[in-house]
Amino acid sequence: MSHAEQRKTQDDKPLIFQGEMLALDLVNTEVMRRGQRHDLLTTPQDVVHWWQATCQHHPELDGGSGTNEDTTVYDQALLDALKTLRTALRAIFDALVAEKTPEMADISVLNAVLRTNYTALEYSAQGDLVPMVRTTNTTQGLVLAPIALSALSLISQGERKRLHRCENERCILFFYDTTRSATRRWCSLACMDRARSSRRYHQAKQHTTS
Numbered sequence: 022m023s024h025a026e027q028r029k030t031q032d033d034k035p036l037i038f039q040g041e042m043l044a045l046d047l048v049n050t051e052v053m054r055r056g057q058r059h060d061l062l063t064t065p066q067d068v069v070h071w072w073q074a075t076c077q078h079h080p081e082l083d084g085g086s087g088t089n090e091d092t093t094v095y096d097q098a099l100l101d102a103l104k105t106l107r108t109a110l111r112a113i114f115d116a117l118v119a120e121k122t123p124e125m126a127d128i129s130v131l132n133a134v135l136r137t138n139y140t141a142l143e144y145s146a147q148g149d150l151v152p153m154v155r156t157t158n159t160t161q162g163l164v165l166a167p168i169a170l171s172a173l174s175l176i177s178q179g180e181r182k183r184l185h186r187c188e189n190e191r192c193i194l195f196f197y198d199t200t201r202s203a204t205r206r207w208c209s210l211a212c213m214d215r216a217r218s219s220r221r222y223h224q225a226k227q228h229t230t231s
Contacts (some may be wrong), residue, residue, distance in 0.1 A: 037061075039209055042174075047103065048110050049195060072095075109127040109130035113131065114184065135173060137162055138170065189212045196208050
């Protein structure tokens with residue numbers, strides 16, 4: 022694939038970082054367009070593009086999780102692993118938003134990734150001993166580990182009332198409400214405007230037919 026073709030492929034799949042948490046940003050790689058669900062991760066190259074953009078959006082991904090050396094292999098296996106984790110996380114977050122208990126099968130998928138992580142004492146650039154999270158999965162862990170840890174943090178430390186699925190009925194995106202008032206209900210202002218426009222349209226249509 023040429024550079025121009027690669028750019029076009031990437032531009033045709035605009036990435037979304039509205040979840041406020043890494044785990045939610047992975048789930049949000051599935052979007053709705055014209056009433057149809059679209060997957061933004063369909064090839065290993067999509068994973069490369071998404072992870073590069075993710076690291077820019079989440080500057081805390083500076084090597085604190087993963088192996089000492091980046092040995093990630095961006096292949097079909099990593100794509101499949103990401104999709105498996107994404108499916109489990111979507112089900113978990115759906116259950117939490119609905120105030121239900123997540124299925125153990127989905128929790129087991131998350132736990133399988135978490136079990137590849139461990140904490141070790143290492144020297145920082147300043148010469149201080151600090152705990153660092155590492156992974157035994159040398160080919161996928163640098164990507165999977167921080168996503169799983171983000172999910173763990175959200176589930177165990179986050180405020181459940183701040184986890185939402187966008188109130189636009191035609192949207193499937195999740196977000197963690199970081200506003201002081203905790204009143205955010207849409208993934209974006211654009212989605213809010215679309216939802217309100219749709220509601221006004223249907224109200225006007227009902228009024229004219231009544």
